[in-house]
Amino acid sequence: MIQFQNVTKIYNSYLEPITAVRDISFSIKEGEFVCVVGKSGAGKTTLIKLLTGHEKPSQGQVFFKEVDVHNVPSNTLQKMRRKIGVVFQDYKLLHGKTVFENLSYVMQVIGISDTDIKRDVEQVLDIVGLESRACSFPQELSGGEKQRLAIARALIHRPELIVADEPTGNLDLYNTYEVVNLLKKINQLGATIILATHDKEIVDGLKKRVITLELGKIISDEAQGRFIL
Amino acid sequence: MLWLNLKRIIHLAWQSFTRNKGLSFQVIFIMAVAVFFVASFFMARGIGLTLLTEIEKRVDISIYFKANIAEQDILKARDQIALFSDKIKRIDYVSPDEALSLFKQEHQDDPLYLNALDEIEVNPFLPSLNVYSEDPAYYAKISNFFSDETRESMVEKISYEQPKNKQAIERLFAILKTVKIIGLIAAILLGLLVIVITANIINLTFAILQEEIATMKLVGASNWFVRGPFIAQTIFYGLFAVLIVDILSGAGIYFFNLKAGSWLLGFNVFDYFWRNLPFIFISQLAFVLLLGVAATFLVMRKRLKA
Numbered sequence: 181m182i183q184f185q186n187v188t189k190i191y192n193s194y195l196e197p198i199t200a201v202r203d204i205s206f207s208i209k210e211g212e213f214v215c216v217v218g219k220s221g222a223g224k225t226t227l228i229k230l231l232t233g234h235e236k237p238s239q240g241q242v243f244f245k246e247v248d249v250h251n252v253p254s255n256t257l258q259k260m261r262r263k264i265g266v267v268f269q270d271y272k273l274l275h276g277k278t279v280f281e282n283l284s285y286v287m288q289v290i291g292i293s294d295t296d297i298k299r300d301v302e303q304v305l306d307i308v309g310l311e312s313r314a315c316s317f318p319q320e321l322s323g324g325e326k327q328r329l330a331i332a333r334a335l336i337h338r339p340e341l342i343v344a345d346e347p348t349g350n351l352d353l354y355n356t357y358e359v360v361n362l363l364k365k366i367n368q369l370g371a372t373i374i375l376a377t378h379d380k381e382i383v384d385g386l387k388k389r390v391i392t393l394e395l396g397k398i399i400s401d402e403a404q405g406r407f408i409l
Numbered sequence: 410m411l412w413l414n415l416k417r418i419i420h421l422a423w424q425s426f427t428r429n430k431g432l433s434f435q436v437i438f439i440m441a442v443a444v445f446f447v448a449s450f451f452m453a454r455g456i457g458l459t460l461l462t463e464i465e466k467r468v469d470i471s472i473y474f475k476a477n478i479a480e481q482d483i484l485k486a487r488d489q490i491a492l493f494s495d496k497i498k499r500i501d502y503v504s505p506d507e508a509l510s511l512f513k514q515e516h517q518d519d520p521l522y523l524n525a526l527d528e529i530e531v532n533p534f535l536p537s538l539n540v541y542s543e544d545p546a547y548y549a550k551i552s553n554f555f556s557d558e559t560r561e562s563m564v565e566k567i568s569y570e571q572p573k574n575k576q577a578i579e580r581l582f583a584i585l586k587t588v589k590i591i592g593l594i595a596a597i598l599l600g601l602l603v604i605v606i607t608a609n610i611i612n613l614t615f616a617i618l619q620e621e622i623a624t625m626k627l628v629g630a631s632n633w634f635v636r637g638p639f640i641a642q643t644i645f646y647g648l649f650a651v652l653i654v655d656i657l658s659g660a661g662i663y664f665f666n667l668k669a670g671s672w673l674l675g676f677n678v679f680d681y682f683w684r685n686l687p688f689i690f691i692s693q694l695a696f697v698l699l700l701g702v703a704a705t706f707l708v709m710r711k712r713l714k715a
Contacts, residue, residue, distance in 0.1 A: 232627065234627060254632060255631060255632070258626070258629050258630065258631050258632070259629070260629075261626075261627065261628065261629035262628075262629035264629075266627065266628075268627075272620075272623075272624045272627060273624070274621055274624055274625070275620075275621065276425060276428060276429070276618075276621060277424075281424075285625070285628070285630075286628050286629070288417050288634075289625075289628060289629050289630045289631070289634055290629070291410055291413065291414070293413075333628070
């Protein structure tokens with residue numbers, strides 16, 4: 181489903197170029213649950229940005245369902261993004277829209293009917309515990325609520341792939357457990373999950389494939405891995 | 410699907426338009442100023458040209474012939490003048506009887522004039538030719554025509570020969586010519602200025618929403634689904650700007666008209682505005698939509714690439 185081929189990403193900084201990821205190659209099959217672990221600055225977020233076409237690699241290629249993500253027309257990239265649900269580390273919520281509208285927008289983009297949108301949004305808001313905040317704007321939510329909204333937005337359109345960048349960073353233990361369970365359940369239903377985190381408890385508890393990054397390089401890739409840093 | 414998307418685009422635009430009241434007010438204000446300046450200029454130009462036509466109609470040269478000159482000779486002179494140029498629009502022959510009847514008609518409520526006429530017992534009016542020309546240059550030519558030795562004896566008086574009148578006619582035409590040229594240059598400069606200002610305002614407006622635009626793209630929205638609501642929002646801005654300008658202008662002109670009628674040669678500005686309102690409204694809307702949508706399109710193109 182996903183293939184990184186000798187991917188390097190260098191950011192041109194004011195002082196000196198920064199290599200965020202260097203010569204990375206790996207692939208992920210459909211239905212897999214993969215944890216990407218590493219310390220802050222290891223390159224986890226860059227990896228996700230390269231996968232979603234948010235950033236272009238300096239070298240190498242990234243494939244999603246055999247399509248070169250960085251070598252497709254704009255509308256193909258947009259169609260591809262509709263198959264991916266992303267939980268961004270900085271949430272990337274639409275601040276001019278309410279909680280309900282943030283979720284419905286993703287479904288409107290795909291062209292789902294208003295009746296289905298209403299039903300699904302109410303259902304997902306109930307799952308993430310935001311049903312009473314449906315009419316609130318993102319700036320009126322707490323950090324945890326924003327994170328739950330970002331998760332809800334990534335799930336709402338039942339994507340084939342969910343990429344979550346530190347989705348539990350602002351959650352308490354109970355909510356962290358809930359989110360991880362939710363991701364596991366979605367994975368059991370057939371979706372592929374990529375979870376970028378530096379939470380040892382989560383990674384060790386999941387007993388899934390773990391790709392470990394250090395200074396932009398893959399230092400281990402184990403089928404049933406553990407947090408080794 | 411197309412209809413559903415269009416409905417959603419309009420709904421998203423209206424939502425943003427009504428929620429960001431401060432921003433909407435600022436953009437509408439700038440657009441309204443732009444529409445007002447351009448529309449006022451064209452309105453003033455339209456009124457000016459209408460007044461000009463009115464004034465042009467009033468400018469003429471009158472040749473008064475001696476009482477003993479036969480009507481046949483006067484009509485012969487009229488035909489000769491008519492051959493000078495097609496810029497000479499009309500030449501009216503006014504016989505002494507017609508002149509008398511016109512005078513009586515004009516002063517029917519003025520017994521002093523009518524009694525004086527009765528006292529004289531003869532018709533004091535002379536036969537005359539009234540010449541109307543689009544170009545004042547021909548007035549001098551006509552005047553020269555009657556300075557000729559053979560014709561000089563026929564003429565009692567040429568009204569153009571009066572220095573004040575001649576000066577007034579020439580000055581008026583010079584002013585009108587200048588007004589037309591300066592007006593055109595001013596309209597082009599003003600139009601460019603307005604385009605630059607409005608495009609910048611739209612650019613700044615969407616710069617604020619840059620992060621939102623990036624997020625919309627990250628969740629898979631097509632370029633049109635991102636761009637559409639912004640374009641529709643600009644259409645709302647334009648529509649409101651034009652409506653506000655026309656309502657305020659209409660009210661302003663109505664009150665101005667009540668006081669200005671006398672020094673505008675009886676010209677009814679409000680009537681002119683009202684008669685031309687459909688054209689004015691459509692032109693303003695076309696101007697503001699073309700300007701707004703083009704600016705939004707260009708700005709969004711840049712932002713969607715970013």
